[in-house]
Amino acid sequence: MRQAGFAATACYRYPRDVTSQGFGAPRRPDSVRRIAVRLRRAGLSFQLVVTAALVLLVLAAGVGVDQARAWVPSSVLLLLLLTAAFLLRLVGTVVVCAVVAAEVVFLELTGRADLGPGALIVYGLAIVAVLAFVRGREKLGLSGAAGSHMLVDLRDRLEAHGRIPSLPAGWRVDRALRSAYAEAFSGDFVVAARAEGGRLLEIALVDVSGKGQAAGVRSLLLSGAFGGLLGAMPHEQFLPAANEYLLRQDWDEGFATAVHFAVCLDSGQFWVSTAGHPPAVHLHAGSGLFEVVDTQGGPVLGVVEEPAFRTHTGTLLPGDALMLYTDGMVETPGSDVDLGIDRLIGVAELVVATRRGGAEAVLAGVRAGDSDDRALVLIYRD
Incomplete structure (x- = not known):
């Protein structure tokens, strides 16, 4: 034969x-790239702006937990932690985590929110998990949301070949x-x-x-x-x-x-x-x-x-x-x-x-x- x-x-x-x-x-996603370009033209860093915005949201959430607990539960802080993990690099994430930790301690010590030991443990574990995740991602050279899109792009390139x-x-x-x-x-x-x-x-x-x-x-x-x-x-x-x-x-x-x-x-x-x-x-x-x-x-x-x-x-x-x-x-x-x-x-x-x-x-x-x-x-x- x-x-x-x-x-x-x-x-x-x-x-x-x-x-x-x-x-x-x-490449970065077009929407993220356009925002980053506009911020650079204005002399601002994308990471700095997002970090500052999340810190302000954390402080505003603390006020909401104190003044309107029925509408702003303390768990909103976990959502902000996840947002930081998705958008920020390690330095910005550390800043947001530190502000969240300080705010949780302040709310508990002043009695403005009765979190209890279980909730405090959950917040602590969430902060550690977010920092470990962002640190591991940064070791790979992946930064914020663009890093996830880069992995998708790499997978698509492998399929294209x-x-x-x-x-x-x-x-x-x-x-x-x-x-x-x-x-x-x-x-x-x-x-x-x-x-x-x-x-x-x-x-x-x-x-x-x-x-x-x-x-x-x-x-x-x-x-x-x-x-x-x-x-x-x-x-x-x-x-x-x-x-x-x-x-x-x-x-x-x-x-x-x-x-x-x-x-x-x-x-x-x-x-x-x-x-x-x-x-x-x-x-x-x-x-x-x-x-x-x-x-x-x-x-x-x-x-x-x-x-x-x-x-x-x-x-x-x-x-x-x-x-x-x-x-x-x-x-x-x-x-x-x-x-x-x-x-x-x-x-x-x-x-x-x-x-x-x-x-x-x-x-x-x-x-x-x-x-x-x-x-x-x-x-x-x-």
Whole structure:
């Protein structure tokens, strides 16, 4: 079922700019940015203005608790603490927390509000929690409300790198990704690109060490870098280049597994290579058989200098499909990986071969659990 050689001239590619998928600084939300610009033009700091406004609101709340307790309960101070945690940096938050603490003590000692020991403990814990949260956020370089929007922007950028480019008639790509415990970030990601005027499609499915949020930052960095490499060099050089990039990062947990797929959209000839990654699976429509593509043996990325990666060459005929996936789809504690691959193929026989569904249906049918990131990519030639 294999075809010998690489037939490099079948799909000659022109290199594209490696930096074309670079990052760019995450932007503030437009409304916050406009307010900040207006305040700077007036010679004022956004943080200073918000801090002063919250301090005044805390003092006004104290007066309201004393004079109109039915309309202004003491719990309004907790709301102001949460507002400070959302909008302010550490210095401004410390100021607001100090004013709240002083006001709570004053209200209790003067008898203007009967808070009781339970309420005092709650206020104390709330202040400690708010300060710990803002301090941890500031260590990450995230400031106020813009920090949360930056995380959303980073997540969107990670998803954008995995978008499959538009394909000619007769070709389809379907993908499904799930992060461990349904977190916002995943250690699995996809990058894809077309080259030589669109005749060649390349896809890389990568599994970064770690899972969920712990691997999210590395996934974001690698998705941009690998997306820039993809299509910028001959396909057989992609994994060595990705390995060299990871080695230069010198991370404590700097390794990753990957499967790289390239297909000539005119002829259907394809090449698959893996780096410490589960093997791809080829569905042959003519026979209805699933072939496990033999590319095992290549080391994981970021560990060995000048590694050798095996490449499988084949052809996707009309009706065929190729399946790429990460180990979260086939690995379960105490179970053999080969059994997991067999289970995945069994689901694919029921879903893909019969055209009853796509990647999402296969992922749901495997029921691999949510303790690990999971990703699946299906390439169809109709």
